[in-house]
Amino acid sequence: MLASCAIFSVRAMSDVLAVNAVNLTKTYGPLTAVDDITVQVAQGEVYGVLGPNGAGKTTFLRMLFGLIRPDAGTLEVFGRSWQRHGVNSLTGVAGFLESPKFYPALSGRRNLRLLAGLDGGDAAARINEVLDVVGLTDRQHDKVRGYSFGMRQRLGVASALLRDPRLLVLDEPANGLDPAGIRDMRALVRHLADTGLTVLLSSHDMAEVEQICDNVTIMKAGSVVHHGSIAALRELAPEQAHRITTTDDDRAAELARARGLEVSPVDDGLAVRGPQKDVDGLIGDIVDAGIALRGLTRDETPLEALFFMLTESAPAGPTTGLDAPTGARR
Amino acid sequence: MTTTTAVPAGTPTARRRPGTASVLRWEITKVAAQARSRALLIGAIVVPIAIVLIFNTQLPPKDTIYGRHIHTSGYAVPLFVLAFAHQWVLPLLAALVAGDIFANEDQYGTWKTILTRSVSRTQVFWAKTLTAVGVNLLVLALLAASTITTSLLVVGTQPLPGLSGQLIPAGSALPIVIASWATAVPPVLGFTALAILLSVITRNPTIGVAAPVVLGMIMQLLSGLGGLNKARQILLTTPFEAWHGLLTAHPFHAPITTGAIVSAGWLIICLALAYPYLRRRDITGG
Ligand SMILES: Nc1ncnc2c1ncn2[C@@H]1O[C@H](COP(=O)(O)OP(=O)(O)OP(=O)(O)O)[C@@H](O)[C@H]1O
Numbered sequence: 291m292l293a294s295c296a297i298f299s300v301r302a303m304s305d306v307l308a309v310n311a312v313n314l315t316k317t318y319g320p321l322t323a324v325d326d327i328t329v330q331v332a333q334g335e336v337y338g339v340l341g342p343n344g345a346g347k348t349t350f351l352r353m354l355f356g357l358i359r360p361d362a363g364t365l366e367v368f369g370r371s372w373q374r375h376g377v378n379s380l381t382g383v384a385g386f387l388e389s390p391k392f393y394p395a396l397s398g399r400r401n402l403r404l405l406a407g408l409d410g411g412d413a414a415a416r417i418n419e420v421l422d423v424v425g426l427t428d429r430q431h432d433k434v435r436g437y438s439f440g441m442r443q444r445l446g447v448a449s450a451l452l453r454d455p456r457l458l459v460l461d462e463p464a465n466g467l468d469p470a471g472i473r474d475m476r477a478l479v480r481h482l483a484d485t486g487l488t489v490l491l492s493s494h495d496m497a498e499v500e501q502i503c504d505n506v507t508i509m510k511a512g513s514v515v516h517h518g519s520i521a522a523l524r525e526l527a528p529e530q531a532h533r534i535t536t537t538d539d540d541r542a543a544e545l546a547r548a549r550g551l552e553v554s555p556v557d558d559g560l561a562v563r564g565p566q567k568d569v570d571g572l573i574g575d576i577v578d579a580g581i582a583l584r585g586l587t588r589d590e591t592p593l594e595a596l597f598f599m600l601t602e603s604a605p606a607g608p609t610t611g612l613d614a615p616t617g618a619r620r
Numbered sequence: 621m622t623t624t625t626a627v628p629a630g631t632p633t634a635r636r637r638p639g640t641a642s643v644l645r646w647e648i649t650k651v652a653a654q655a656r657s658r659a660l661l662i663g664a665i666v667v668p669i670a671i672v673l674i675f676n677t678q679l680p681p682k683d684t685i686y687g688r689h690i691h692t693s694g695y696a697v698p699l700f701v702l703a704f705a706h707q708w709v710l711p712l713l714a715a716l717v718a719g720d721i722f723a724n725e726d727q728y729g730t731w732k733t734i735l736t737r738s739v740s741r742t743q744v745f746w747a748k749t750l751t752a753v754g755v756n757l758l759v760l761a762l763l764a765a766s767t768i769t770t771s772l773l774v775v776g777t778q779p780l781p782g783l784s785g786q787l788i789p790a791g792s793a794l795p796i797v798i799a800s801w802a803t804a805v806p807p808v809l810g811f812t813a814l815a816i817l818l819s820v821i822t823r824n825p826t827i828g829v830a831a832p833v834v835l836g837m838i839m840q841l842l843s844g845l846g847g848l849n850k851a852r853q854i855l856l857t858t859p860f861e862a863w864h865g866l867l868t869a870h871p872f873h874a875p876i877t878t879g880a881i882v883s884a885g886w887l888i889i890c891l892a893l894a895y896p897y898l899r900r901r902d903i904t905g906g
């Protein structure tokens with residue numbers, strides 16, 4: 291916390307933070323959906339909010355858009371808060387929450403016309419361009435009722451880009467997309483980020499965040515369990531785990547232990563974790579010992595393993611000892 | 621809400637926000653795009669024609685006001701239809717339109733879509749309310765125009781029997797008939813506001829539509845009970861009967877005035893409850 295404040299005071303001289311949420315809490319009856327979280331996003335960053343289902347990601351983003359009000363804490367977007375500036379606090383901000391929703395009886399284009407009307411300015415002049423960016427030009431005159439899930443998701447991105455935002459907020463944008471759709475969506479986000487746009491993205495997929503984000507906040511049951519840069523997170527991550535299947539798993543396990551690798555039995559063989567060179571050496575040992583190697587696969591990535599460690603084992607609570615300041619710039 | 625204080629470096633400059641008129645324009649577009657709105661407007665023209673034609677072939681219903689005159693005066697028919705319509709048809713139409721305009725956003729999950737742009741909830745609320753009022757007035761006007769025109773064409777322009785037994789000459793009957801339909805405007809607006817309140821609170825189009833109709837029927841029942849003289853005045857269904865005063869030998873307007881005041885009271889109270897509710901509510905669905 292102290293560390294992030296120090297960074298903030300330095301930054302405040304040049305750029306105001308894109309998002310400055312401090313000690314934010316939101317409860318629904320007995321349930322604390324967001325529990326005293328602090329998230330600070332500098333301008334130009336691609337920032338990930340990562341957490342399993344129910345972690346409070348969407349709830350946080352809803353507060354950012356002023357759709358729900360925090361019970362405690364403060365939230366500023368580009369220095370403007372909902373309490374003081376009302377809907378003006380959304381100036382320069384666009385995005386969508388969960389799956390984007392549109393009027394089914396209107397065409398994709400007409401939905402965008404409508405939203406541009408609610409944006410004011412020259413949003414309407416950008417409709418062709420944003421339809422083109424998301425590849426919906428051919429289907430723009432079809433009613434949204436007939437759109438597939440992925441098309442609606444893309445229309446959601448188009449409707450956000452219509453506002454020519456400085457901060458793009460995307461809540462699990464790859465949710466429900468097919469592999470090609472996921473690839474395209476990630477490429478698009480990365481491309482937008484390269485133009486200098488600040489992106490705040492929520493996800494439950496570590497690999498996605500690792501691919502496109504610079505900094506990340508990891509949430510669990512409403513609380514922040516870690517925040518920092520992806521680079522810092524890599525340092526903390528355990529070694530890559532591999533899954534091996536042999537004709538003699540007991541003997542192979544002995545060989546692995548002899549090399550100092552961590553071994554645990556799994557359904558179809560062994561999970562071994564340790565430096566890559568020791569795993570490479572182990573393969574040689576197994577073959578030399580006359581055991582047949584039937585399978586060798588990489589398990590979850592080190593960052594994924596860390597994500598599961600952070601969000602499954604440790605009880606939710608204040609930021610773990612891995613305190614690293616957020617707001618670091620690319 | 622629109623405080624412009626000195627903004628720190630890097631803050632995007634606020635552009636001109638769209639006015640409520642432009643929100644209104646898009647609300648009207650949404651209503652117009654819905655097949656059921658168009659069906660409603662067409663129905664408001666076609667159904668009265670069918671009703672007038674059907675009743676023209678039936679024995680006159682003697683137990684309803686003006687029922688027994690429907691074959692003898694074309695001016696009696698619209699009054700007979702009005703007396704029938706206000707029982708539940710007018711509350712239902714008012715609720716259909718208002719419920720649609722508000723609770724549909726819940727049904728489609730689109731509150732979040734429009735409230736994350738550059739318009740305030742206040743603007744959206746008033747644009748929707750104005751749209752609901754406008755569409756309801758249009759529906760009422762179409763119903764009246766269609767009923768009156770068809771009746772005069774089918775039955776004729778004979779003098780209209782008054783409620784005190786006098787005979788109103790054809791020349792002065794038309795303004796009275798139109799004025800009678802016009803007295804339905806205040807209670808229709810009252811029901812519109814009631815439907816807005818209920819659909820904003822329940823977030824459910826079905827309840828938003830059904831509840832005002834059921835409440836209207838309960839009010840009808842209550843007013844049918846004896847011993848309710850004072851309380852009867854504040855029911856939202858009572859103003860629907862105010863037109864009776866226009867058809868007596870010595871017309872009296874007090875019920876119309878009271879009806880307008882009572883309807884305005886309902887309108888103001890319902891909107892005064894619905895507006896802050898929508899301003900404060902958590903938008904979580906969708
Ligand atoms: N309107 C609501 N009423 C009651 N509880 C709610 C409401 N909205 C969210 N919650 C609860 O708040 C918690 C956080 O929900 P949220 O939707 O923010 O999670 P999330 O991290 O976005 O999850 P997911 O990955 O599934 O989208 C959950 O336990 C959820 O049940």
Ligand SMILES: [Mg+2]
Binds near residue numbers: 347348349388462
């Ligand atoms: Mg979510």
